[in-house]
Amino acid sequence: MFKNMVAAAEPAVVVVRCADLGSKGSGFLASPSGHVVTNNHVVAEITLQQGGLTAAYSSAITVAIGGTTYPATLVIDPSDVRPVVYDYAILQVAGAPIASYLQLADPTTLGRGDAVLCLGFPLDFDALIVTSGVVSAVVQRPSHVNALHQMRTIVSDALLQFGSSGGPMIEATSGRVVGINTIRHELVDPLAHRLGVWCQHPSAAAFPLVRDLVEYTLKYTYVGLNHAVSVEYVRQDPAWPAPAGGIP
Amino acid sequence: MSVALKGNYICVQPGQKAFKVASNFTNYLELGVAGATDYYLEAWVEGGEVFINATLVDPQAKSFCRVVNNFPERSSCRREMTRQGYRILSQSGQHLLGIELDVSTNVCHLRGTIYDAKGNVIAQDDGDDFLIHHGPAILGRSGQARGIVLE
Numbered sequence: 001m002f003k004n005m006v007a008a009a010e011p012a013v014v015v016v017r018c019a020d021l022g023s024k025g026s027g028f029l030a031s032p033s034g035h036v037v038t039n040n041h042v043v044a045e046i047t048l049q050q051g052g053l054t055a056a057y058s059s060a061i062t063v064a065i066g067g068t069t070y071p072a073t074l075v076i077d078p079s080d081v082r083p084v085v086y087d088y089a090i091l092q093v094a095g096a097p098i099a100s101y102l103q104l105a106d107p108t109t110l111g112r113g114d115a116v117l118c119l120g121f122p123l124d125f126d127a128l129i130v131t132s133g134v135v136s137a138v139v140q141r142p143s144h145v146n147a148l149h150q151m152r153t154i155v156s157d158a159l160l161q162f163g164s165s166g167g168p169m170i171e172a173t174s175g176r177v178v179g180i181n182t183i184r185h186e187l188v189d190p191l192a193h194r195l196g197v198w199c200q201h202p203s204a205a206a207f208p209l210v211r212d213l214v215e216y217t218l219k220y221t222y223v224g225l226n227h228a229v230s231v232e233y234v235r236q237d238p239a240w241p242a243p244a245g246g247i248p
Numbered sequence: 249m250s251v252a253l254k255g256n257y258i259c260v261q262p263g264q265k266a267f268k269v270a271s272n273f274t275n276y277l278e279l280g281v282a283g284a285t286d287y288y289l290e291a292w293v294e295g296g297e298v299f300i301n302a303t304l305v306d307p308q309a310k311s312f313c314r315v316v317n318n319f320p321e322r323s324s325c326r327r328e329m330t331r332q333g334y335r336i337l338s339q340s341g342q343h344l345l346g347i348e349l350d351v352s353t354n355v356c357h358l359r360g361t362i363y364d365a366k367g368n369v370i371a372q373d374d375g376d377d378f379l380i381h382h383g384p385a386i387l388g389r390s391g392q393a394r395g396i397v398l399e
Contacts, residue, residue, distance in 0.1 A: 048331065051330050051331075052330055053328075054328075054329075081319070081329050081334070084329065085329070140296060140297070142351075145329070146329050146330070146331065146332070146333070147332045147351050148298055148333045148334065148356075149318075150295070150296055
């Protein structure tokens with residue numbers, strides 16, 4: 001049904017890795033000059049010190065395009081808190097042949113019931129994983145980093161998994177990107193974190209069956225409704241190059 | 249005759265996101281007059297989102313910091329995020345203004361001390377409340393109408 005659209009988008013969907021943070025996520029090429037959009041939490045580690053949150057960005061970001069890995073640099077201002085609050089990052093890869101890139105849509109036209117596709121490289125897959133769904137709602141919800149701020153979020157039933165973060169949610173009619181996939185959720189994150197910490201604790205070894213069940217649950221299941229951060233925040237960033245043909 | 253205005257909900261319903269100012273709950277606070285006083289604070293709730301515009305004085309460094317829609321302008325000061333809000337710090341690290349959302353009550357607590365250029369305290373937090381020492385100030389807004397005006 002969406003075979004041609006996926007084939008057209010596939011060369012622009014990338015794997016983002018940060019060797020120093022030990023993180024892996026997805027992303028997408030968004031300009032002919034090699035700009036890559038992903039989630040902020042894929043390339044930064046947020047720490048809470050003396051009540052203040054600080055983002056430490058990776059200094060070893062790589063992007064795999066079509067199976068070939070290239071170094072990437074952060075082009076957003078690392079002292080700017082907007083990318084952290086709205087969970088986006090803009091990178092740039094140098095020296096990579098850019099055969100294709102995805103254009104950003106105007107997410108304000110998106111409505112409940114619109115068909116969307118989510119693309120990315122979740123878990124340990126090297127192959128592009130495509131899931132589909134409908135827009136369940138477009139809502140303003142608290143940022144999962146900072147509860148004071150609301151962010152426009154596209155809720156859908158398209159399945160996402162760990163590693164899907166940063167991949168594009170594309171509008172099935174136009175092939176343009178409306179959101180950045182993220183499975184992070186303020187309600188689920190603390191629970192997943194606590195369970196993950198427990199799995200590493202020596203006491204977990206005393207309950208191998210429970211530990212394995214928890215690990216399996218964390219790895220292979222997640223909430224049925226997932227969300228994507230609206231791309232409007234990317235378009236408003238000073239580092240956004242507004243590619244020709246895209247919506248400025 | 250003095251009038252005590254205490255514990256009221258001004259242009260806001262209980263449970264809605266609101267600022268706690270001088271024991272009252274309000275959707276809007278304006279301190280000073282934009283362009284006329286050397287300090288300024290405008291805090292409002294719109295579409296469930298909290299916004300702050302401000303001109304803040306760091307009396308020690310004798311410097312000013314402008315905040316537009318929650319974010320400091322240029323490098324006059326910096327913003328530090330917290331889990332439920334943020335703090336505005338001067339370049340010297342002086343805490344100028346903060347805001348914290350109590351997610352269980354939806355009350356936004358303003359933190360810090362607002363000074364004028366002479367170093368007079370205009371408003372300050374006392375831990376739970378935000379107290380106004382000098383007007384002019386406006387509490388509450390509904391469309392073009394203003395709520396309580398303090399001269």
